[in-house]
Amino acid sequence: MSFELAMVEQLAGSTLRVSTPLLFAALAGLLCERAGVINIALEGLMLVGALAAAAAALQTGSPWAGAAGGAAAGAVLAALYALTVIRLRSNQIVAGTAMNMLAAGLTPFACKLLYGSSGATPSLELGARFGSAPIWLAWGLVLCCWAWLRFSVSGLWVRFAGENPEALDSAGISVNRVRWLAVLAGGALAGLGGASLSIFLSSSFSRNMTAGRGFMALAALIFGKWKPVPAAAACLLFGFADALQIRLQGVALWGDRPVPVQFIQILPYLVTILVLAGLVGKSRAPRALGLPFQRD
Amino acid sequence: MTSETPALELRGLRKRFGQIQANEDIHLRVREGSIHAIIGENGAGKSTAMKMVYGLYRPDEGRILLRGVQREWDSPSDAIAAGIGMVHQHFMLAGPYDAIENIVAGAEPEAPAWRFLPRAFRPVDRAGARARLEALSRQYGLQVDFASPVEELAVGVQQRIEILKLLYREASILILDEPTAVLTPQETTELFANLRRLRAEGKTILIITHKLKEVMALADQVTVFRAGRIVGDVARERTNVEELASMMVGRRVNLQIQAPPAPPRGEPVLEVRGLCLTPASSGERPLRELGLEVHAGEIVGIAGVEGNGQSELLQVLLHPRDYRARSQGEIRCLGRTILNPGGGERPLSTARIKALGVGVIPEDRHRQGLLLERPVAENFLLGLQGRAPFSRHGFLSGRSAREAATRALEEYDIRPRSLDVAAAGLSGGNQQKLVIAREFEGKPRLLIAAQPTRGVDVGAIEFIHRRIFRARDEGAGVLLVSSELDEILVLSDRILVIYEGRIVARFARGEASEQELGMHMGGGARA
Numbered sequence: 001m002s003f004e005l006a007m008v009e010q011l012a013g014s015t016l017r018v019s020t021p022l023l024f025a026a027l028a029g030l031l032c033e034r035a036g037v038i039n040i041a042l043e044g045l046m047l048v049g050a051l052a053a054a055a056a057a058l059q060t061g062s063p064w065a066g067a068a069g070g071a072a073a074g075a076v077l078a079a080l081y082a083l084t085v086i087r088l089r090s091n092q093i094v095a096g097t098a099m100n101m102l103a104a105g106l107t108p109f110a111c112k113l114l115y116g117s118s119g120a121t122p123s124l125e126l127g128a129r130f131g132s133a134p135i136w137l138a139w140g141l142v143l144c145c146w147a148w149l150r151f152s153v154s155g156l157w158v159r160f161a162g163e164n165p166e167a168l169d170s171a172g173i174s175v176n177r178v179r180w181l182a183v184l185a186g187g188a189l190a191g192l193g194g195a196s197l198s199i200f201l202s203s204s205f206s207r208n209m210t211a212g213r214g215f216m217a218l219a220a221l222i223f224g225k226w227k228p229v230p231a232a233a234a235c236l237l238f239g240f241a242d243a244l245q246i247r248l249q250g251v252a253l254w255g256d257r258p259v260p261v262q263f264i265q266i267l268p269y270l271v272t273i274l275v276l277a278g279l280v281g282k283s284r285a286p287r288a289l290g291l292p293f294q295r296d
Numbered sequence: 297m298t299s300e301t302p303a304l305e306l307r308g309l310r311k312r313f314g315q316i317q318a319n320e321d322i323h324l325r326v327r328e329g330s331i332h333a334i335i336g337e338n339g340a341g342k343s344t345a346m347k348m349v350y351g352l353y354r355p356d357e358g359r360i361l362l363r364g365v366q367r368e369w370d371s372p373s374d375a376i377a378a379g380i381g382m383v384h385q386h387f388m389l390a391g392p393y394d395a396i397e398n399i400v401a402g403a404e405p406e407a408p409a410w411r412f413l414p415r416a417f418r419p420v421d422r423a424g425a426r427a428r429l430e431a432l433s434r435q436y437g438l439q440v441d442f443a444s445p446v447e448e449l450a451v452g453v454q455q456r457i458e459i460l461k462l463l464y465r466e467a468s469i470l471i472l473d474e475p476t477a478v479l480t481p482q483e484t485t486e487l488f489a490n491l492r493r494l495r496a497e498g499k500t501i502l503i504i505t506h507k508l509k510e511v512m513a514l515a516d517q518v519t520v521f522r523a524g525r526i527v528g529d530v531a532r533e534r535t536n537v538e539e540l541a542s543m544m545v546g547r548r549v550n551l552q553i554q555a556p557p558a559p560p561r562g563e564p565v566l567e568v569r570g571l572c573l574t575p576a577s578s579g580e581r582p583l584r585e586l587g588l589e590v591h592a593g594e595i596v597g598i599a600g601v602e603g604n605g606q607s608e609l610l611q612v613l614l615h616p617r618d619y620r621a622r623s624q625g626e627i628r629c630l631g632r633t634i635l636n637p638g639g640g641e642r643p644l645s646t647a648r649i650k651a652l653g654v655g656v657i658p659e660d661r662h663r664q665g666l667l668l669e670r671p672v673a674e675n676f677l678l679g680l681q682g683r684a685p686f687s688r689h690g691f692l693s694g695r696s697a698r699e700a701a702t703r704a705l706e707e708y709d710i711r712p713r714s715l716d717v718a719a720a721g722l723s724g725g726n727q728q729k730l731v732i733a734r735e736f737e738g739k740p741r742l743l744i745a746a747q748p749t750r751g752v753d754v755g756a757i758e759f760i761h762r763r764i765f766r767a768r769d770e771g772a773g774v775l776l777v778s779s780e781l782d783e784i785l786v787l788s789d790r791i792l793v794i795y796e797g798r799i800v801a802r803f804a805r806g807e808a809s810e811q812e813l814g815m816h817m818g819g820g821a822r823a
Contacts, residue, residue, distance in 0.1 A: 153404045154416035160390050160401050167388035171402025172373025287391065295352075 011243055016135050017201060018246075019239025021046065021210075023138040024193030025217030026224070026231045027145050028074075028186040034149065034226060035182035036162035036175075036288040040096035041081050042190050043214025044103030049074040049194025051107045054121045054205035055114060057128040057198075066128065066199045067192060074191020075184050077103065082183040086176050089292035100214075108207050120206040121198075130200040138196070139232075141189070146228040158182055162286030165293045175293045190214070212269065219272045226286060234275070241271040301364040303328040303500040304349065304380070304469055309358035311344055318344040320524050322358065326469075326517075331491060331501045333511040333532075336521030337544055337753040338724050342504055345521070346471050349502075350382040351375035362469075373402070381462035382471045385478075387454050388461075391447030395440050399461045400425045432463050437493045451601075452483035456490065470494065471502045476510060480601050481781060481814030488514050506544075506754070508537045509782075520544055545755045553761055555805070556769065558789050562592030564628075565742040565773035566613075571625035573608055573797070581605045583612070583797040586625070590742065590773040595764065597776040597788030601817050605797035606777045607659060610746055613775075614656060616643035629654065630741055650679060655740030655767075657731055657748045659777070665731045666719045673715035676701040676734050683738070704733035709759070725756030732763060743767050746777040761787060781810055795819050 025042045032039040049070035056069025077099060084095045108118035115121050149155040157178045160168040165175040197213070198205040216238050224231025245267040250258050302325040309322035319341045326332045336342040347353045349360060351369040359366050362378060369375045372382065389398050397420070405421040405428075426442060433440055438456045446454055455475065462470055472491075476484045491501055491514065505511060511518055512532060520528035520543040528543040541549050566589065573583035583605050590596045600606055612619045616627065616635035620643050627635040630652045634644040650656070658664035666675050677697045680686050685696040698715055705713050708729045710722070719727060728748070735743070745764060749757045764787060768774050778784050784791055791808055793801040793816040801808075801816040 148417065151419040152417050153406065153420055156397060156401055156404065156420060157416075159393065159397075163390035163392065164388060167390055167398070168401060170372045170382075170384075170388050172371065172376070173402045284392075 007247075011240075011247055014243035014246065015236060015240045017239075018242045019235045020134050020138045020200065021193040021196045021213055022217045022220060022235040022238055023142060023232055024134075024196060025190050025214055026220045026235050027138075027141055027228065028189035028193065029218050029221045030145065030226060030228060030231055031158070031182050031186040031189065033221065033289055034162045034286055035158045035179045036165060036286055036291065036293070037082075037085060037179050037183055038092040038096065038290045039081075039183070039186060040093060040215070040218060041077070041099035041103075042193075042217055043210050043212065044100035045074045045077055045081075045187050045190035046194035046197065046210045046214050047100075047103040047107050047208070048077050049191030050198040050209055051111060051121070051194075051205045052191065053195030054124065054198040057124055058121060061125065061128045063128055063130045063133075063199050067130075067134075067195045070191040070195030070198075071188040072191065074187040074189070074194065076187070078183050078187020078190070081187070082180050085292065086179050086183070089294065092290050104208060107205070111205065111207070118207065121204045124199060124203045128199065129203055130196070134192075134196040134200045137192075142228050142232045149228065154178075159286075161293075162288055165288050165291075169293070169295060179293070193217070216268065216272050219276050222285075223275050225284070237275070238268055238271060241268040300328070302326055302361075303330075303363060304502075305361040305364075306345070306349070307359045307361065309345060309348055309355045309360070311348060311353060311356050317524055319348070319355075322526055324519055324526065324529070326500060326502060328363075328500055329495060329498050330516040331495055331503065331514055333515035333518045334502055334504045334521065335506060335508070335511060335518060335540060335544060337506065337755075338751055340521040340544070341524040342521040343473070344524075346382070346473070346502065346504055349375070350380050350471055376462070376465050376467060379466065379468040380471070381465060381467035381469070382473065383455065383458040383462065383475060385473045385475075387458050389446045389454055389457065392445050394444060395442045395446055395449075395457045395460070396422055396425050396429065398446055398457060399429060399464050403465060429460060429464065432460060436463060436490070436497060438463075438490055450483070451478045452480070452486060455479070455483075455487065459490070459494075468498070469500045469502070471504070473504045474506070475503060476505070476507060478602065480818045481810055482818050484510070508540050511540065512537060522546055541754055545753065547755070549755055550758050553758060553765075553786065555786065556765055558805075559593040559769055559771070561594050562771065562773075564589050564591050565630050566590040566775060567626075567628040568609075568613075569626045571609070571612065571627065572623060573605075573612060573619060574622045575608075576622060581608050581797055583608055583623075586794075586797060586799055588775075588792055588799060590775050592741065592771050592773045593768060594789040595768050595774040595776055595787050597778065597784040597791045598794050599781060599784045599791055599813050599817060600779070600794035602779045604794050604817075606746070606779075606794060608797070609794075610659060610744065610777060613744065614649065615646050616649075617645060619643075647682075653738070653741035655735035655738065655743045655772075657728070657735060657743070657745040659746040659750075661727055661731055666727060668720040669718055671716045671718055672705070672710075672722070672730060673698055673701050675719045675730060676704060676715075676737075678734065680734065680737060700737065704730075704737065708733040708763075723753065724751040725753045728752050728760065729756060732760060736763070736767065739770075739772075740767070741772055743772050743774045744777075745774060747779065748776070749778075749780065749783060781813060784813070785810065793817055 025046055029039050029042050052073030053066040053070030057063055057066030081095060081099050084090045085092045111121060112118040157168060157173050161175050161178045169175050197209055220234035220238055221231045223234040245264045248264050249261050304326040306322050306324040309319055311319040322345050334342045348355045351372045351374050367378055405424045406418040407421040410418040438460055440453060440456050441449055446457060475487060479487060495501060515532050518530055518532055519526055522544060568586060568588045571583050571586040575582050581603060598606060612623060620637055623637055632652060633641055634649055662668060677686060686693055701715050710726050710729045748760050764774060776787055789805050791803045792799045793813060
C-alpha cells in the first residue's frame with residue numbers, strides 16, 4: 001500500500017518536473033501565435049537555450065545566470081526568426097524549419113568549440129543546477145500570462161494583432177512592433193524551457209536533447225486552444241505520459257519479460273498524436289495566424 | 297456657395313499609381329453638419345480620394361483643409377486624431393472579442409489603481425470604458441450589445457460598433473464606405489435614422505456609395521466622380537436619379553428597364569426537393585429542407601442577405617459530388633438526377649452538369665469565373681474547351697476559338713476589343729460581360745446567375761439585365777441569386793426569400809414590396 005502511494009507521489013513529482021520545459025515552450029508559442037506569428041521554431045529556440053544555459057551555469061556556477069543565458073540565447077535566435085518572418089515576410093513554416101535546422105547544427109558545433117566534444121557539455125556541479133525553482137516559475141508565468149493576456153493593454157494588442165491586425169493598425173498601434181516584441185519574449189521563454197532541460201532536469205547539455213519537446217509544446221498549445229491555462233493542462237498531460245514512460249521502463253507488464261524500452265519511449269509521442277488527431281476538436285486558431293502584415 | 301468655413305475642403309488633390317492617374321484636380325467642399333454623398337462607378341477614383349482624406353494615401357499634389365486649416369497626415373490614426381474617421385466596407389473587428397475591447401483597442405482607458413505598472417501592462421479599465429460607451433450610445437441612439445463577442449452580432453450592430461469606435465475617438469467627420477452593401481432593407485432604414493441623428497448632433501458625414509436611391513433619400517449634397525475627376529457637385533434637391541446616373545456614366549442610361557412580358561412557362565429545368573446540407577466548417581451555412589423549381593421561360597430570383605445559404609446552394613448545384621456525404625434531398629436538372637444521396641445514384645460531375653446545358657455566372661468572377669492572368673481568348677474558351685468546334689480529336693482549335701471570341705467581343709461590346717489582353721486588365725463590367733458571353737455561347741437551357749451585376753458599372757448593368765431577359769425569352773430557365781433587392785425585383789418572375797438555409801417566402805412578380813421582402817430577409821421575427 002505505502003509502496004503504491006510512494007509510487008503515485010513519485011509519479012506526480014516527476015510529472016511536474018518533466019512538464020516544466022513544455023510549459024515554458026508552450027507559453028512561448030502562445031505568445032507568438034496569439035500575436036499572429038506561427039512558431040514551429042520552438043524546438044530550435046529550446047535547443048540554443050539549453051546549450052547557452054549549461055554554458056553560463058558552468059562558467060558562473062549559478063543556475064540563475066544559466067537561466068538568464070538560456071533566455072538571452074533564445075531571444076537572439078528569435079530575433080533572427082522575427083527578422084525573416086516579420087521584416088522580410090518569408091513563409092513562417094519554412095523559416096521556422098530553417099531555425100530548427102540551424103539550431104540542430106549550431107549547438108553541437110558550438111559545444112565542440114567550447115568543450116571539445118560535440119556530444120555534450122561537462123556535467124554541472126549540484127550548486128549550479130536548479131532545485132524546484134523552475135516549476136514555481138513556470139506555473140507563476142502561466143498565471144501571469146493568463147491575466148496579462150486577458151486584462152492588460154498590451155495583452156489586448158497581442159490578441160488583436162493575431163485576430164485582426166488591420167483593426168489594430170487602423171487604431172494607430174504598430175502591428176509589426178507588437179509582433180516583434182511577442183516573438184522576442186517568446187524566444188526568451190523558449191530559451192528558459194531549454195535551460196530547464198539542461199540545468200534542471202539533467203546536469204549538462206547534450207546533443208539534440210530537446211527530442212521533439214518543442215513540437216510537443218506546440219501540440220499542447222493547439223490542444224489548449226491557444227489559451228494559457230488549458231495549454232498548461234495539456235502540458236501536464238504530456239508530462240504525465242513522459243513520466244509514466246520513465247517509470248515503466250524495465251517494468252514487466254506482461255509475463256516476466258519487460259517491454260522493450262523503445263516501445264515505452266513512444267508513449268509521450270503517441271499521446272501527442274492521439275490528442276492532436278482525435279481530441280482537439282473545434283480549436284480555432286487566431287484568424288491572422290501565419291499571415292504577414294503589410295498595410296495596403 | 298456660402299462663405300462659412302467648410303468642415304473639410306480638398307484643393308486640387310492629385311494621385312497617381314504607376315501609369316494610372318487615379319485622381320486629378322479634386323476640389324471638394326463639405327459643409328459642417330451635412331451628409332455628403334460621394335458617388336461614382338468602380339474605379340472612378342472616389343475611394344482613392346477618400347483614402348487620401350483619412351490618411352491611408354498621401355496626395356501627390358494638393359491640400360486638405362480641415363475647418364480652414366491645412367493638415368497633413370501619414371496614417372489613419374493621425375487622421376483620427378484630427379477628427380476624421382472611416383467605417384470600412386469590411387469591418388475592422390476582431391470576432392471573438394466584445395464590443396468594448398473592439399472599440400477601445402489602441403486607445404484604452406487604464407484603471408487608475410495600477411499606475412505603478414508600465415502603461416502597456418496596466419489593465420484596461422473596462423468599467424470606465426463601458427460607462428462612456430453607454431453614454432455615447434444613448435446620445436446618438438446607437439443600440440449596441442456590449443457583452444457578446446462581436447462575431448455573434450448582426451451586421452447592422454457591427455456597423456454601429458464601427459461608428460461608435462469613431463465617436464469614442466471624438467471624430468467629427470465620419471466617412472462610410474458603401475455602408476448599405478451588407479445590410480437588410482430594415483437595417484438600412486435604421487442606419488439612415490442613425491446617420492440623421494448624428495447629423496443633428498453636429499457630425500459631418502461622407503458616404504461613398506453607388507446606390508442612387510439611397511443618395512436621394514439621405515444626402516444633402518452629392519459629388520459625382522468619373523474617371524478620376526469630379527464631374528458634378530449638386531445639392532440633392534436640385535437633382536434626380538437619372539441625372540446622377542448620366543453624370544456617373546457620361547451618357548444617358550436607362551436605370552429601370554421594363555420587364556418584357558414573360559413567355560409561357562415550360563417544363564421544369566431545375567427541381568430541388570428537401571435539400572439539406574450539414575456544414576463542414578464554421579464558415580459554411582447549413583441548408584434546411586430547401587425546395588425550389590425553375591421552369592423554362594421564367595426567372596426565379598432568390599432574395600436574401602448574404603450568408604444565408606445562397607453560396608452553399610450554388611455550390612451543391614454545381615458540385616454535387618463534393619457534398620454527397622453531407623447532404624440529403626434530391627436535385628433534378630434538365631431531366632437528370634444530379635444529386636440524390638438516398639437513391640444510391642452517383643451524383644453528376646460538374647462537367648457533366650454543365651454539358652446538360654447549364655450556364656453559370658459565378659458569384660465571385662475573380663475566383664470562380666476567370667483566370668485573371670490569362671488572356672481574354674483563353675478565358676472565353678474556359679469550359680468550352682472540350683466541345684466542337686473548339687476541340688478536334690482532343691486538340692484545341694485555336695482558330696475557331698479566336699473566331700468565336702472575336703464575335704463575342706463584338707456582340708457583347710467587351711472593351712478593349714483584344715483577345716490577348718489579360719482578363720485582369722478589363723474593368724469589372726467587361727469581365728462580367730466576358731463571362732456572360734462565354735456562358736451564353738453554349739445556349740444554356742438553365743442559367744444560374746449569381747450576383748450578375750456585382751461590382752459592375754451602371755452602364756453594364758442595363759446590358760446584363762437585357763441579356764438575362766433575352767435568355768429567358770429564348771426559353772431558358774434562370775435561377776437568379778442576388779443580394780441587390782432592386783435587381784431581384786426587376787428581373788424575377790417569381791421571388792423566393794432565403795433565410796438561414798430555408799426558403800421562407802414565395803412571391804409572384806409584383807406581389808411583394810421591398811419592405812415585405814426585407815422583413816422576410818431579416819427572418820420576419822421583428823414584424
